[in-house]
Amino acid sequence: MNRDYAHVLVRPQAIDWLSFGRALQVEIRRRGLTLDQIAGEVRLSRATISRASTGHEIGPVALLKLCVWCDLNPFELLRPDDRSPAE
Numbered sequence: 001m002n003r004d005y006a007h008v009l010v011r012p013q014a015i016d017w018l019s020f021g022r023a024l025q026v027e028i029r030r031r032g033l034t035l036d037q038i039a040g041e042v043r044l045s046r047a048t049i050s051r052a053s054t055g056h057e058i059g060p061v062a063l064l065k066l067c068v069w070c071d072l073n074p075f076e077l078l079r080p081d082d083r084s085p086a087e
Helices: 003-009 017-031 035-042 046-053 060-070
Strands: 013-015 078-080
Touching: 017 046, 017 060, 035 046, 035 060, 046 060
Parallel strands: none
Antiparallel strands: 013 078
16 A cells, blocks of 8 residues: 555545646646646647646546646545545
């Protein structure tokens, strides 16, 4: 077991979409690219990238593609999900 991320097994976790959106915005500005250019690189729609960069939920495949593009570890985007009961 990877002890660095074993905590995700303890209680329900959720993606912190706002943090992900902020990180994506920073990377977009750093690289100086348009959403259309990014869409071509990661093969996602401009609308999906726009939603993600404003902190809205996107699908898991889109999330992983953008994490690869930004060099983000998706496990570091997790936060406790207080809406779900612990098992």
